[in-house]
Amino acid sequence: MKQYFLNSKERTGSFYRDGEDAPNILFITVDMISADCYHKDRPLSQVINTPNIDSIAEEGTSFNNAFTPSPLCGPARAAIFTGMHPPYLSNGERSPVGMKIDLELHDAIFQDYLKRVGYVLKHTGKCHVGVEKFIRTFGENIHAWDRWGPPTEDDDRYLAYLADMNVKLPRYRKELRGLQIDKLSPANSFGGWIEQSDGEDFPLDAHYSVFLAKLAVEQIKAAKIQSPGKPIFSQIDFFDPHQPYSIPSGLEGRYEQIRRVIVPPKSFEPFDENNPNRNKTLDLYKQYWGMYDEELVKDYIACHLLQVEVVDHALGHMIRFLKEENMWDEMAVVFSADHGDMNGRLAMADKGSYFIPEIYRVPMHVKPPSSKNVTVKDCGELVSTIDIAPTILAFACIKCPDAMEGDDLHKLMIGGERRPLTQVYQTGVHVGTNYGFAFQFEHQDRHMFYGYNVTTGHEELYDVNLDDQVNLFEMEEFLNQKPTIVELAAELLQSDPRWAGYWASYRLHNARFLPINKTDMQMLKPI
Known part of the structure; x- marks a missing residue:
């Protein structure tokens, strides 16, 4: 077993590597996804069409009881990257002055260990844990934005992508809005269907998620030129299916198919403002989202599923490229999310600071290199997103650093046991x-x-x-x-x-x- 240091000059950040295996690794996250979209016990999981995401599960293991330690974007991502419970509990946009909101430069994230043993790191999409840390780890050429929503109008590379396709920036053709407490005035936007700014249809392949997937492909091509022979770690963090939704043209038929089978959740009901026993926190969120209309709930759920199908289409571009380059079979792939979505339950969208399990549950599919055995296809063991870092490091033969609280999930994939998991x-x-x-x-x-x-x-x-x-x-x-x-x-x-x-x-x-x-x-x- 060989000892390394994250900082060799100062001999700090000690860790160990037992072996020389260094497969290419692909890490994919989506943002705020409902279990309706992937959990086999949910009726809508039989309606949604996600062949590319499903292929990752089919070649590896699905962990059916995976949870995030925080239902908020920034803290959830910090937990994934550090392999620990999150060091802060708020997104920067809403935090009061004086609160910690980003990872520090000295915080060790799993990508630091991969870089130290020779991996070429590439990232595209949302980071939301502080740009400074990501730049220090991934390098100056990183494509990472540190905000809750995508920078579609000020992302130079996306604007050039649209220009090459002769497509104009999107605007809403039909927008879903909640209502304020008077149940008349428009409130928050849930997004909806988009068109080009001149009213023309907005093509599916012009969508920002597709752009991210294609940019990740270009980054892998660049890595092979920049550092031939070195292993590649590619990370792509989609904003979708986070609202506000942006459904492009060509999915009208799918919308009709999906909406026809949607039944509003049983917990969706009109507000009873005179109920003295109601949960005041949930009451606040219900008022914030203003989901008073049952038809709006159906549209919200339909858009959520459609947005996941857009992500799946985007991933199809990437998976096809990797297969054409003969990189897919021996590549390790992890697919997960930062947190869940209420998807109309309790008349709420989104997530928040409360304890409904729906916003803590996440998908988790792990595909090892084909040379590694998998005997358990569906695992019901309780796992966490803090397990992602140790699992990815283990693919590169890196022993789980002492500070990380998770464990290598490949143990469960071959019928073994994990070390005890404390979840808070x-x-x-x-x-x-x-x-x-x-x-x-x-x-x-x-x-x-x-x-x-x-x-x-x-x-x-x-x-x-x-x-x-x-x-x-x-x-x-x-x-x-x-x-x-x-x-x-x-x-x-x-x-x-x-x-x-x-x-x-x-x-x-x-x-x-x-x-x-x-x-x-x-x-x-x-x-």
């Missing part, structure tokens, strides 16, 4: 400010998701495997489980200093379930 889910700042933590546990063969809201003490309990979620703590059967849950939470929160801030209020909100002791409630006592 955290909320922060989005539309509203709502800090809290959550964790999962098994109860009578049910997979449960428990969430605690710090400020209010409001507690939530969900069955992860249910399609449409309701807070089970509203039922007497589950209130009886409260002492057991408090015991589990107390053990978790005292196990790591990172969760100590939650423990301070949690022990007060649940004092009646905890033993009286003589410890200092301040947790810190001067001597």
Whole structure:
């Protein structure tokens, strides 16, 4: 086993490599995708058409219980890159002054280790964890934008791409809008169907996601010229299917097919503003999105599925190129997402600072090089996006760095066991400010998701495997489980200093379930 240092001169960032395997690696993420689009238990997963994404799963393993530790773009991506629970809990656009919002230059991300052992790094699309860190790791020629939405109008390369196709910038032909509290005035945009700025149809291959995939192809071509013989790591981070949607021309028939079979979620219902027991956090988000109309919900869901089909079409360009170049078979491929989407449940779109499992669940498909065995095609083991970094590093024979909390998922792909996984889910700042933590546990063969809201003490309990979620703590059967849950939470929160801030209020909100002791409630006592 050979020792390396991320900084050889200062001998810092020690890590080890056991072997010389260095396959080309492709890492693909989508942004804010609903389990409706990929989870086999969801009816709409049988409606959506994603042959290219499916091919990754067919040649590898699908992890059917994969979750992100944060349902917000920036923190979720920071967790993926560092292989740890996120170091901050908010996207930069909405954070109050004084909050940490980006990765620091000294933060080690898995791409740093690949670069150190000789990989040529290429990236295109969304980064949203701070440009400085990405430039330092990937190099000055990187194509990464650090914002929540794509820079379609100020991306020079995209504008040149459109000009070469003789296509003008897009505008909305039909736009979906939520309503304000008066249920009359237009509110937030969900996007919709696009056309060229002169009213002409907008071609599918002119779409920004297709541009990103084709740019990734050009980057791989460049890498083979720049560093012939060196292994390539290519990362592509799509914005889609994040709203506001941008459905190009030519998908009208698919829209009609999809919309005909959409049934609004059971939890979609008119607002009951007089219900004293309603969840105030969810109430805030419902008001923010203004999904009062059932037809709007159907259109939103249809657009979400269509946008995933656009991404799949884009990936088709990349996969065909890799196969034509005889690179695909021995390439390691990981496909996942930063977080989920409510997709009309509880009359909500998007994600936020709350604990519905729908926004924590993500797809996870891992295709190893064909020379590596796969015996488990569908894995139900609980896994996390913090497992992505150790898994990718393992393909390059790099031992998981001590700081990383995840594990190499290839162990599960060959029928083995992973090291124990501690999952702590955290909320922060989005539309509203709502800090809290959550964790999962098994109860009578049910997979449960428990969430605690710090400020209010409001507690939530969900069955992860249910399609449409309701807070089970509203039922007497589950209130009886409260002492057991408090015991589990107390053990978790005292196990790591990172969760100590939650423990301070949690022990007060649940004092009646905890033993009286003589410890200092301040947790810190001067001597």
